[in-house]
Structure formats: C-alpha cells, structure tokens
Amino acid sequence: SYELTQPPSVSVSPGQTARITCSGDALPKQYAYWYQQKPGQAPVLVIYKDSERPSGIPERFSGSSSGTTVTLTISGVQAEDEADYYCQSADSSGTHVVFGGGTKLTVL
Amino acid sequence: EVQLVESGGGLVQPGGSLRLSCAASGFTFSDHYMDWVRQAPGKGLEWVGRTRNKANSYTTEYAASVKGRFTISRDDSKNSLYLQMNSLKTEDTAVYYCARSLRGSSGSYYVGFDYWGQGTLVTVSS
Numbered sequence: 491s492y493e494l495t496q497p498p499s500v501s502v503s504p505g506q507t508a509r510i511t512c513s514g515d516a517l518p519k520q521y522a523y524w525y526q527q528k529p530g531q532a533p534v535l536v537i538y539k540d541s542e543r544p545s546g547i548p549e550r551f552s553g554s555s556s557g558t559t560v561t562l563t564i565s566g567v568q569a570e571d572e573a574d575y576y577c578q579s580a581d582s583s584g585t586h587v588v589f590g591g592g593t594k595l596t597v598l
Numbered sequence: 599e600v601q602l603v604e605s606g607g608g609l610v611q612p613g614g615s616l617r618l619s620c621a622a623s624g625f626t627f628s629d630h631y632m633d634w635v636r637q638a639p640g641k642g643l644e645w646v647g648r649t650r651n652k653a654n655s656y657t658t659e660y661a662a663s664v665k666g667r668f669t670i671s672r673d674d675s676k677n678s679l680y681l682q683m684n685s686l687k688t689e690d691t692a693v694y695y696c697a698r699s700l701r702g703s704s705g706s707y708y709v710g711f712d713y714w715g716q717g718t719l720v721t722v723s724s
Contacts, residue, residue, distance in 0.1 A: 491662060520709070521708065521709070521710070523709070523710035523711070525643075525711075527643075532695060532714040532715065532716055532717060533643065533695075533711075533714055534714075535710065535711060535712050538700060538708070538710045538712070539708065539710070544712065574642075576642065576643050578643075578709070578710065578711075579709065580709040584709065585659055586645070586659060586661065587633065587645040587648070587709050588645065589635075589642060589643040589644065589645060590642075591642050592642040592643070
C-alpha cells in the first residue's frame with residue numbers, strides 16, 4: 491500500500507526555521523496537505539494544495555513541493571507551534587487518502 | 599460557522615457493532631464529500647473512508663483495514679454522516695473524526711480536509 495514518509499521528530503529554537511519533509515512516490519501527481527495537531531485537539535489544516543495557506547493561518551507557515559518530496563516550513567517558530575504535524579495526500583489514482591506518520595515539532 | 603459534531607462512541611466487545619453519527623451545520627452539507635478519519639491512542643491519523651455527494655452518486659471508498667466491515671452513509675435531509683462498524687476488533691480502538699473534504703470555488707473536489715469534528719472515542723475491549 492502507498493505510504494508517505496515523515497521524520498518522527500524535529501527540534502528548533504524559538505525564532506529559528508523548522509522544515510518538515512514528507513516523501514511519497516505519488517506526490518508529483520497528487521496535492522499534499524498539512525495539518526497541525528495539539529494534544530487533545532482535532533487536527534487543523536495549515537497548508538493545502540502543496541502551498542496554499544487557509545485564512546487565519548499565520549504567514550510563517552508555508553509549503554513547497556519538489557518531485558517526490560513536499561516540505562512544510564515554519565519561519566520564526568514560536569512556542570505555540572509545538573505540536574504534531576501530519577502530511578496527507580492520495581494514492582496515484584486519487585481514490586485512497588493517506589497520511590504520513592506524523593512529525594513531533596519540539597520548540598526548545 | 600461550520601460545525602461537525604460526532605456522537606455514538608463507547609465501549610463495545612470484540613466482534614460487536616457500533617454506529618457513529620456526525621451532525622453537520624453551517625454549510626451546504628449536500629455539496630461536499632465527507633470522510634471519517636481515526637486515531638488510535640498515542641498513534642497517528644488513519645483515513646477510514648469517504649462518501650461522495652449526490653452529484654457523484656454517493657459512491658464510497660474505504661481503507662483496506664476496514665473494507666467489508668465498515669459502511670459509510672449520509673442523509674442529506676438531516677445534514678448527517680454515519681459510520682456503521684461491524685465485526686469490531688481491538689485494533690479499531692481509536693478516536694473517530696468526521697471531516698469535510700475541501701471543495702474549490704470552481705466546484706472541484708480535493709482530498710484534503712478543511713474542517714474536523716472533535717471526535718468520538720470507540721473502545722473495543724472485552
């Protein structure tokens with residue numbers, strides 16, 4: 491079955507830039523989406539269609555795509571950004587949704 | 599304001615059945631594809647399945663892990679989404695979220711989710 495691969499953890503100091511990658515063979519064909527999830531809360535969409543930012547999401551969140559890898563970038567990380575981040579996309583047919591395993595972002 | 603409210607979770611024995619509901623408000627429910635996503639305790643997100651809208655014949659898709667055991671349905675007249683879960687296994691223990699699929703301004707459908715409910719916990723245990 492199709493998989494998306496994320497690093498389990500990323501650590502950055504406040505004010506620094508965090509980059510979280512997500513790799514998958516179908517990413518050149520399918521859009522990627524990114525979600526932020528804090529403990530005990532539902533996920534929140536932070537990036538859609540690879541690089542679009544929903545209204546209400548801070549400008550420090552951005553997304554990019556290159557080949558089979560998509561990247562979520564958080565510039566000027568703040569303590570409140572500490573959370574789990576999940577990438578999501580679909581298989582090459584677009585039929586089945588798949589999530590990456592999640593990345594725990596720690597703000598040191 | 600878009601709201602999704604799940605209900606119906608609880609404790610069930612292995613092999614048992616449970617039906618989850620998701621009440622939607624604040625948007626035209628019938629326009630959107632709707633999905634179920636689950637999260638086992640301390641684990642990541644796992645897609646369960648999707649129902650498309652009337653314009654797409656209410657067709658459904660399921661993850662391999664639940665296909666043949668779970669059924670997704672909807673009632674547009676009640677703005678409600680359902681998940682019928684049969685032959686439950688201990689590994690189905692999770693918080694179950696309903697989620698609204700993104701729809702572009704031109705009417706295009708996307709696999710991402712712009713709104714999520716708060717989830718309902720299903721525990722499968724003897």
